[in-house]
Amino acid sequence: MTDFLMPSLGADMEAGTLAEWLVKPGDAVKRGDVVAVVETDKGAIEIEIFNDGVVSELVVPVGARVPVGTVLARLGDTAQTPAPKPPLAPAVAAPSPPTPPSASPPSASPPSAPPPSAPARPRSSPAARRLAAARGIDLARMAGSGPGGAIVLADLEAPRPAAPRGDLAARRGFDPAAMRLAIGSAMSRSKREIPHYYLSETIDCTAALAWLERRNRDRAPPERVLPAALFVRAVALALAKTPELNGYWQDGHFQPGGGVHIGWAIALRGGGLVAPAIRDADALSVDGIMAAMRDLVLRARGARLRGSELTAPTITITSLGDRGAEAVWPIIYPPQVAMVGIGRIVTRPWVVGGSIAARPVVTLTLAGDHRASDGHLGGRFLAEIGRRLQEIEAP
Amino acid sequence: MTAPNMTAAETRQLVLDTLAAIAPEADLAHLPGDAVLREELDLDSMDFLNFVTALHERTGIDIPEADYPSLSTLDGAVAYLRREPPGPATA
Known part of the structure; x- marks a missing residue:
């Protein structure tokens, strides 16, 4: 059993808001998989996991803001690799002690829909992301036709509609x-x-x-x-x-x-x-x-x-x-x-x-x-x- | 679709759409045709390269670096895209 913690993403980060879970209990995860999205002062950041295992519990619900070091999820071992140490999270001087994530009870089930405060980012396939990166397309501005509205390659290859006039809210969760x-x-x-x-x-x-x-x-x-x-x-x-x-x-x-x-x-x-x-x-x-x-x-x-x-x-x-x-x-x-x-x-x-x-x-x-x-x-x-x-x- | 086959209005819209993707916060409805884009929209060299790349991908025109000055304004970019044929280096 290992714990997946709210990481420190820099010398300036003390806490983060769990914006989205990309896994649910029972899912097998590998080191390097992106399992969650966390809102930070630098915007929405994809968080990778540094252990192999099976998700046994999502401790922190979507929308909760918790200090660095808080247990976000628990993993059951898949019995192969020993947990490698997380890579340098060189940042914080003194990690804040983990505290319970707000008043809302921990949710063991995957969130159905994020609360209004949590931005919903479109999911996208890796191939779609690569193509979007190469073409300079902002996936946040697209609607997907894949499972669950995910953006897939075909969406990018379709004729592009006129880009909507955006605003800074395009970088959701970003607070200057x-x-x-x-x-x-x-x-x-x-x-x-x-x-x-x-x-x-x-x-x-x-x-x-x-x-x-x-x-x-x-x-x-x-x-x-x-x-x-x-x-x-x-x-x-x-x-x-x-x-x-x-x-x-x-x-x-x-x-x-x-x-x-x-x-x-x-x-x-x-x-x-x-x-x-x-x-x-x-x-x-x-x-x-x-x-x-x-x-x-x-x-x-x-x-x-x-x-x-x-x-x-x-x-x-x-x-x-x-x-x-x-x-x-x-x-x-x-x-x-x-x-x-x-x-x-x-x-x-x-x-x-x-x-x-x-x-x-x-x-x-x-x-x-x-x-x-x-x-x-x-x-x-x-x-x-x-x-x-x-x-x-x-x- | 290549720019020489598009109307001036369509080409203009294409340029504006491309700029909107790069500078989403800009008020492009009131962008003067002769404003210097890099100053007006605060585009750095990476933004400008992405602008050129997107125009290339949507028109097939190569837009060599030596021609960048022709695209310094909205009017200039529209005129350039309507005049240039798609290039051989199109992948």
Whole structure:
């Protein structure tokens, strides 16, 4: 018998509202299955389970808001795999003690219909989700023809009706004010606890942009790559030489990340931001990173992110894009120990071979946690990113 | 269906529908035809790429990066889509 708990999805999460159960008692579940949807300050998040087993009881009913650590459901063992430890939920300083979930009695049966306060998201098949992600379709705006109204491939392949004029309620459960509070809380903790040091390095982007132009010239729009994907790849590869920047500060010491999982900061259209992980970014091609970025942006702004995507990042990148400022001095997202900022690419006078030329340049910045590393190491890291951007290999 | 076979009004609606999916909070009914879309609707480079991708998928036109400036406004995008033939790179 194991318990399935309300996870912590970040340094800023104290509680969540159970919005939807995707399993019922008697269902067999495998590690990694999405079993519930939880409303958080970052919107609706899909929650995965980290044990194999059979659902024996749903403890928390739909609509209940409960603290991190509360038992949401109980699992009976299927007798094979021992329960692996949940992956890093590095976030909370002190988990709140589990408390009973509100006044309503625990419901052992699957909820028939969510209460008005709980958003009903359309279900969708995995294939439909993939296609929707590739096409930029927001599933929340569609009606499905599958079982129980689920959105299936055929719905996406049918001629699309005119997109309805939406509003921010499209991101159901998303409350900009609550997100602002959560960001404020996490950043206050960062500034209070983390002794930041800051470095910057300006990099000539001529080679990278020329490579990108050649790369995109003969490709249809779905296959095109943005400069940000090159930056993310360069950061991921550079981390191999300075692993001290990739991981967490926990219990008074540095704990290396288990892989290079880059948190990609995404601005949400209603305000606020979220930084889900591009997993194992050091093993991905430029195309692979671009695909991951498109998928994350789409799901962060429209459909749903998964809980594990919010807890996985071992370092975060914020890229201001081509309408942003020239440079940013990031605030580290605890318990990570570093954050990389990428400014807008600007054309500036640059000395090339002893003379001045107009060159596209970008300012890379690093915020480092002085408890885990020094500026000397941070400087080597930025230099390595710059070197990687001068010699971009085939995708 | 390709844009050159559509009426100007249909093409305009197609562009507006595409924008509505990307900037759902925008009041597109009052979007001036000559407003710079990226400024007016606060589109970042990923949003704009998704805009181009959606137009490509619905018209078959390749819209190379060099042509992006032609799509900077609603009027510009409509004129561009009505003028360009579907491209060979269509998957």
